[in-house]
């Protein structure tokens with residue numbers, strides 16, 4: 001697995017692959033900068049025809065539901081439909097799930113197109129599995145706004161159920177990240193608690209996973225993203241001790257990390 005991770009990171013740096021996004025207004029700049037730092041090309045849109053166009057010309061697409069506006073009721077399902085039709089990976093971050101009926105409707109409209117990668121914190125993954133009525137639904141409280149109130153391990157059965165449903169991978173972030181394709185479960189330690197003090201760490205991780213998904217299968221792409229974030233978080237925390245300077249150092253360290261650096265971050269894979 002280590003060599004696949006390293007290859008994914010290095011191929012991305014060489015290819016400058018495009019992964020377009022519909023993403024939230026709070027963190028859009030960090031998402032684009034993180035995608036560029038790992039070697040990708042970023043393009044953010046809101047209208048349906050633009051999203052479909054980016055799905056067609058890009059290698060993958062990222063949808064983050066953080067700050068919905070009316071156009072997203074059409075454009076998010078349209079992007080998911082296009083990705084399904086053209087066999088491109090769609091990375092879905094269901095941030096804000098549970099906040100109201102519009103969000104619920106959009107997520108139900110996306111369900112038939114089975115996004116190949118779901119990325120969220122534990123509470124979001126539990127809530128999505130529950131909303132989509134999947135088999136093994138974990139107990140959990142659901143998010144508080146955009147924050148997790150559940151532990152990563154509490155989301156294991158929900159994550160596996162989602163991955164089996166989509167046929168792709170699910171990445172649950174937290175102090176120890178969990179990535180699963182339904183039968184394999186990877187756990188990745190590292191990173192820094194300062195990552196919780198900068199808004200958009202989870203959002204930008206989703207954007208980076210979409211960039212990696214242009215070069216690798218969903219499980220490898222999601223794992224490579226988690227490891228790259230842990231690496232950059234640790235290195236940035238060794239240089240910067242407060243949130244604003246940490247964010248700057250984090251982007252620099254994401255840019256500096258080689259394939260070998262990312263692949264040598266700690267992770268364990270369990271077959272379940």
Ligand SMILES: Nc1ncnc2c1ncn2[C@@H]1O[C@H](COP(=O)(O)OP(=O)(O)O)[C@@H](O)[C@H]1O
Pocket residue numbers: 120121146147148173174175176177190191192193195196200201202203205226229230233
């Ligand atoms: N306590 C922590 N220690 C180390 N890394 C963390 C911690 N909490 C979150 N992270 C990292 O921060 C990134 C964003 O995760 P998280 O904060 O769970 O997402 P979200 O912002 O969507 O809630 C991930 O790379 C994750 O590994």
Ligand SMILES: Cc1ncsc1CCOP(=O)(O)O
Pocket residue numbers: 024026027066067095096146198199200201202203204
């Ligand atoms: C604060 C906020 N509100 C809506 S989206 C958003 C950003 C959430 O970013 P992340 O989930 O990466 O912390």
Ligand SMILES: [Mg+2]
Pocket residue numbers: 095120121146202203
């Ligand atoms: Mg989030």
